[in-house]
Amino acid sequence: KQEVTQIPAALSVPEGENLVLxxxxxxxxxxxxxxxxxxPGKGLTSLLLIQSSQREQTSGRLNxxxxxxxxxxxxxxxxxxxxxxATYLCAVxxxxxxxxYIFGTGTRLKVLA
Amino acid sequence: GAVVSQHPSRVICKSGxxxxxxxxxxxxxxxxxxxxxxxPKQSLMLMATSNEGSKATYEQGVEKDKFLINxxxxxxxxxxxxxxxxxxxxxxxxxxxxxxxARATDTQYFGPxxxxxxx
Numbered sequence: 001k002q003e004v005t006q007i008p009a010a011l012s013v014p015e016g017e018n019l020v021l022x023x024x025x026x027x028x029x030x031x032x033x034x035x036x037x038x039x040p041g042k043g044l045t046s047l048l049l050i051q052s053s054q055r056e057q058t059s060g061r062l063n064x065x066x067x068x069x070x071x072x073x074x075x076x077x078x079x080x081x082x083x084x085x086a087t088y089l090c091a092v093x094x095x096x097x098x099x100x101y102i103f104g105t106g107t108r109l110k111v112l113a
Numbered sequence: 114g115a116v117v118s119q120h121p122s123r124v125i126c127k128s129g130x131x132x133x134x135x136x137x138x139x140x141x142x143x144x145x146x147x148x149x150x151x152x153p154k155q156s157l158m159l160m161a162t163s164n165e166g167s168k169a170t171y172e173q174g175v176e177k178d179k180f181l182i183n184x185x186x187x188x189x190x191x192x193x194x195x196x197x198x199x200x201x202x203x204x205x206x207x208x209x210x211x212x213x214x215a216r217a218t219d220t221q222y223f224g225p226x227x228x229x230x231x232x
Contacts, residue, residue, distance in 0.1 A: 036223075043206060043225035044157075089156060099145055099210050101221060103157040 002027045004092055004104035012110045013080055021075040021107045023090035028071050031093045034101070035064050035075050038087045047088075048075070052095075080111045115141050117209050119224035126197055127232055134192045134227045136207030142187035143209035147221065148180075151204040163190045187212065197231040204228055 003026045013019055023033070032051045036044040048057045048064040050073070056065040063076040073090055087108045091101040116139040126132050136146055144165055149157040161182050162170045169182035179201075181193040190209075194201055208221040 041204075041228070044223040046223070091157075099221070100147060100159055100162055101208070102159070103149075106156050108154075 002030075002092060002094055002102045004090060004102050006088075006090060006104040006107050008107060009105065010108040010110075012112065014112050015080060015082060017080050017111075018076070018078050019080055019109075021077070021088050021090075021109070023073040023075070023104050025071045025073075025092050025102075025104075027094065028068050029095050030068060031095050033064075033066055033073050033090060033092045035062075035073075036089045036091065038089060038106075040087075044089070077109075080109075082111045082113045085110050115139075115209075115211060115222040117207065117222045117224040119205075119207060119227050121227060122225065123228045123230075125230045125232065128198055129196055131193055131195045132197055132229060134194075134205055134207075134229070136190045136192070136209065136224050138188045138209040138211075138222070141209075141222075142212040143190075144187065144212040145210040146184055146190040147208045147210075148182060148190075148192050149206045149208070151206060151226075157206060160192075194229065197229070199231045202229055202231045 005024050007022045034049045035047045038044050050057050050066045061078040066073045087106045089106045090104040093101050118137045120135045146163045148160045150160050151157045159172050160175045163182045163184040165184045165187050171177045184190040204226050206226040208223045
């Protein structure tokens, strides 16, 4: 059974810092991995999708890497801003054909002005 | 881009009543839709997988008689919480998988969620 864990659970940093969020998964047989952002009381915003054959994806100040064999992914946020404050979730989809995502426990990020 | 809507966005009901939540794919056909539940400050937990024209597949521990799922068309899935109780209060989010293989990278598109409060 796939289990997805995110570390740290919460993070508070001053504005301008570069930071790394970690995601680990127990079953390396994944189809893809996706990082999401969730603002309080809101739905999900997809940030980056990494296919199992890819090593990383970049979008603006965000960079996500994937090491499938070790069951790890990282989300790198450069030059953090107060507007980046949110909960970040990673989710993995297995290869069993059911297309369902298993979500991680989330990292609550607060960027201080 | 692909859009998934949910209706209502918020609902408050009395204990013992039933509540229906709709999930619609607005500009694509979704052969598969998923229903998630999220308790405060917790992650999303998959409840069930809904395939158009067939019975939903429920995750372990989810009561299928309490959470009725109907996926009657390629653009609509509904979740009905029957005989709701305060412990059913949660944030319910659906997602939809694009049927169009040409443009689908197996990305799922998520709805904005429905906040259910049972008094």
